[in-house]
Amino acid sequence: MDFATVVFIQVMYAVATLALISVGLAIIFGMMRVINFAHGEFLMLGGYAVVLPVQAGVNLWVAMLIIAPITVGLFGVIIERLIIRPLYGRIVETVLATWGLSLLMIGLASAWIGFYQAGAAPPFGSVQIGSYREGLYTFFVIGVTALILAGVYGFLRHTRFGLIALGTMQNPAMAAALGVNVSRVYAVTFGLGAALSGLAGAILAPISGVLPVIGITYIAKAFITVISGGATVLAGTIAASALFGTVSQLVTYLSTVIIGEVALLAVAIVLLRLLPEGITGRFSRGGL
Amino acid sequence: MSHPIARRAFLNASLAGAAAAVVPRLSWAQASGKIRIGTILDLSGPLQPFGTQKKRCLDLAIDELNAKGGLLGQQLELISYDSQSNNQLFAQFATQLALKDKVSVVHAGLQSSSREVIRPIFRRANMLYFYNTPYEGGVCDRNTFNTGTTPGQLLANLLPHMIKNHGKNIYVLAADYNFGQLSEKWTRKLASDLGAKVIASEFFPLDVAQFGPTINKIQAAKPDFIVNTFVGPAHASFYGQWTAAGMKKQIPIASQTFGEAGEVVRMPPEVSDGIVVCYNYLDEIDSPANAAFLQRFQAKFGNDYGYIGDLAVAEYQGIMLWAEAVKKAGKLNREDVIKAMGSGLAISGPSGRVVVDPITHHCVFDMYLAVAGTDKRFKILQKFDQVKPTNPNNVCNLVKNPNTNQQFEPTKL
Numbered sequence A: 001m002d003f004a005t006v007v008f009i010q011v012m013y014a015v016a017t018l019a020l021i022s023v024g025l026a027i028i029f030g031m032m033r034v035i036n037f038a039h040g041e042f043l044m045l046g047g048y049a050v051v052l053p054v055q056a057g058v059n060l061w062v063a064m065l066i067i068a069p070i071t072v073g074l075f076g077v078i079i080e081r082l083i084i085r086p087l088y089g090r091i092v093e094t095v096l097a098t099w100g101l102s103l104l105m106i107g108l109a110s111a112w113i114g115f116y117q118a119g120a121a122p123p124f125g126s127v128q129i130g131s132y133r134e135g136l137y138t139f140f141v142i143g144v145t146a147l148i149l150a151g152v153y154g155f156l157r158h159t160r161f162g163l164i165a166l167g168t169m170q171n172p173a174m175a176a177a178l179g180v181n182v183s184r185v186y187a188v189t190f191g192l193g194a195a196l197s198g199l200a201g202a203i204l205a206p207i208s209g210v211l212p213v214i215g216i217t218y219i220a221k222a223f224i225t226v227i228s229g230g231a232t233v234l235a236g237t238i239a240a241s242a243l244f245g246t247v248s249q250l251v252t253y254l255s256t257v258i259i260g261e262v263a264l265l266a267v268a269i270v271l272l273r274l275l276p277e278g279i280t281g282r283f284s285r286g287g288l
Numbered sequence B: 001m002s003h004p005i006a007r008r009a010f011l012n013a014s015l016a017g018a019a020a021a022v023v024p025r026l027s028w029a030q031a032s033g034k035i036r037i038g039t040i041l042d043l044s045g046p047l048q049p050f051g052t053q054k055k056r057c058l059d060l061a062i063d064e065l066n067a068k069g070g071l072l073g074q075q076l077e078l079i080s081y082d083s084q085s086n087n088q089l090f091a092q093f094a095t096q097l098a099l100k101d102k103v104s105v106v107h108a109g110l111q112s113s114s115r116e117v118i119r120p121i122f123r124r125a126n127m128l129y130f131y132n133t134p135y136e137g138g139v140c141d142r143n144t145f146n147t148g149t150t151p152g153q154l155l156a157n158l159l160p161h162m163i164k165n166h167g168k169n170i171y172v173l174a175a176d177y178n179f180g181q182l183s184e185k186w187t188r189k190l191a192s193d194l195g196a197k198v199i200a201s202e203f204f205p206l207d208v209a210q211f212g213p214t215i216n217k218i219q220a221a222k223p224d225f226i227v228n229t230f231v232g233p234a235h236a237s238f239y240g241q242w243t244a245a246g247m248k249k250q251i252p253i254a255s256q257t258f259g260e261a262g263e264v265v266r267m268p269p270e271v272s273d274g275i276v277v278c279y280n281y282l283d284e285i286d287s288p289a290n291a292a293f294l295q296r297f298q299a300k301f302g303n304d305y306g307y308i309g310d311l312a313v314a315e316y317q318g319i320m321l322w323a324e325a326v327k328k329a330g331k332l333n334r335e336d337v338i339k340a341m342g343s344g345l346a347i348s349g350p351s352g353r354v355v356v357d358p359i360t361h362h363c364v365f366d367m368y369l370a371v372a373g374t375d376k377r378f379k380i381l382q383k384f385d386q387v388k389p390t391n392p393n394n395v396c397n398l399v400k401n402p403n404t405n406q407q408f409e410p411t412k413l
Helices: A002-031 A039-055 A060-087 A091-112 A136-158 A160-170 A172-177 A182-208 A215-229 A233-254 A257-274 B004-031 B048-067 B087-101 B112-124 B155-166 B178-193 B212-221 B237-244 B288-301 B309-329 B334-341
Strands: A126-129 A132-135 B035-041 B076-082 B105-107 B129-131 B139-141 B144-146 B169-175 B197-204 B225-229 B253-255 B276-279 B346-349 B352-357 B362-372 B378-387 B405-407
Touching: A002 A039, A002 A126, A002 A132, A002 A136, A002 A160, A002 A182, A002 A215, A002 A233, A002 B212, A039 A060, A039 A091, A039 A182, A039 A215, A060 A091, A060 A182, A091 A215, A091 B048, A132 A136, A132 B212, A136 A160, A136 A182, A136 A233, A136 B237, A160 A172, A160 A182, A172 A182, A182 B237, A215 A233, A215 A257, A233 A257, A233 B212, A257 B197, A257 B212, B035 B048, B035 B087, B048 B076, B048 B288, B048 B309, B076 B087, B087 B105, B087 B112, B105 B309, B112 B129, B112 B139, B112 B144, B112 B178, B129 B309, B139 B144, B144 B309, B144 B362, B155 B178, B155 B225, B155 B253, B155 B276, B155 B362, B155 B378, B169 B178, B169 B212, B178 B197, B178 B225, B197 B212, B212 B237, B288 B346, B309 B334, B309 B346, B309 B352
Parallel strands: B035 B076, B035 B105, B105 B129, B129 B144, B169 B197, B169 B225, B225 B253, B253 B276
Antiparallel strands: A126 A132, B139 B405, B276 B362, B346 B352, B352 B362, B362 B378
16 A cells, blocks of 8 residues: 555656656747757756855745746847747757757856756755655645646746737747737747746756756657647646656556666657657647 | 759759769878878767767877877877668678778777677678677677677676665566677576575667556566666666656666766656666766766866766777787787787776786676765766676686677577
8 A cells, every 4th residue: 555655656756757757848839839959958957046046145946936937037038039030930940059059058057067066965855655665745746836836827828928928929920910929928938938948957856866968858758648648738738747757657657767767768659659750749739 | 943853963963973072082091191090880860869979089098099109100080981870781881890901999889789790700801899888798809809898797796785775576677689688698697696696687679768568567567676688768767657656756867878878967866866787987987087087088078978988988998908019019019919808907997906807808897886865976886896707607707718709698608
């Protein structure tokens, strides 16, 4: 029984971390169709936006929940203005530009911060579940991810700006004709995606550590999740995270981590063979 | 702005031209009349934290030799390639070093997988090769000198301490490639020699960063301690998750790799303190030789150099051993240098006395058992003097059988 409980918690946690590292990419890639190869480095930047203030004496929660998303969000707005804007609709050039950005960010972080930056310790204690122990931070990650997803849904569905953003992504020419400042909407949406990536990197920093090269750990899984999710960005990302997280974690418990990773990739391949447009590709486009 | 496409095409073409112009730069070195030393290290990608400090140690060693007039009256020069954490590039650059750059010696490689890519290339090309990294041991190849620690030096001193203090049931966590796999086999063998036993082992590809199920499996198995062979930034996530799960005070950890990439200064003490390691070199070694070395390192690379560690210092000692052999031989030629290396050659390095073992082409040196403290430093618990490398049953004997080209494993003994 206690084993079933910890397995359930870990499956929820795997689903939550996949959704967490993917949600920023879901907005930037899923909604805006910008292939952001620097997504992993946005997460890395979010991690440093926690670790550096904490080392300077700032409260962990202030750094994690406020400083990190704002810093990376603003960084995203600047990057959109300088690099992404001239390249909308030009997929190959965007890939090259964001890949270059990724290398640049790793290089700058290595040069300025280096590999010896002290990290932040994981907060909270742990609870005993039968003969197992689970960190309370695990529950925090699950809870905060649910809140982030609900918040993004509410923002895009129930606020004026959210609706305008959705409309603009569907048909920018029509939105412009209706008087929407399209370039501003693009900038803010990109910034929102970046802020969510920063927040994700910040939340994972205390338990995963931060290094200039940590982004590589996240990027492949984030892209697999968002691509498999399909056209409806939020529902798709949640569905894909749920599927991949559950399969990989259950297989890991039954066999080994290696087979768990193989299972995740196998499911993704089969899924994209059967549903080339992703899980939600057949549903209405432009929905959430 | 009327022809943005044409302008871009022009820019692209001129960039390509600029890139092409950079390529021939690599061959200038051939005309310089200096002694060339080749290296291939991971200076970017996930393994960059290891490669960067190894490269610094190579640079420092070569600078110091040059400041003393070089070798055989010639200055030394490092030809360095960045393998970008990619084993395919190791093959390419090794071929380049052996056939095009024609260096005098190569000091290269980090992961055992990369070593096994380049070792055969250098052997075939008769290019003297130094592998300066702690590894799983057993390489028996006359063309190769292994100056890093082996399980007979590391695990054989780490395990008795853990077994004596904590118990006999061991849980092994290891990277899923030859270094982790063979280290696990050595752990099994050495544990059974000590009357202990490995109750379970798990292997992790290098990009695994989520250890929840593993931590649950360890909780169910209730080992007396853990031995890990983690490699790279993703695996380092284990320590934070282990602490978050409240396990740090429950089951102690001994590591074959912790601290090799500055973990001890990077991780919060809440996460790292109590982890036990055993290395040939630690920055904390209290000796005049090490104090002088740290001072020179600091003078060259600044106060915030981080943590040097055993993995990086092996490069420094590797260069110094080779330089000593060249001085002794009076020639650069591979055969003469190998003979000089096999003549009981020794240097006094930052870790103390390092002696080349002519039988196995490994090194005999001091080992230090240490534990990570709450002050982000290792505390040295014990010193083992002049420990011999792994060579059970003397299976490797390059003096008697110079043509051996094999890596001996515990199961094949």
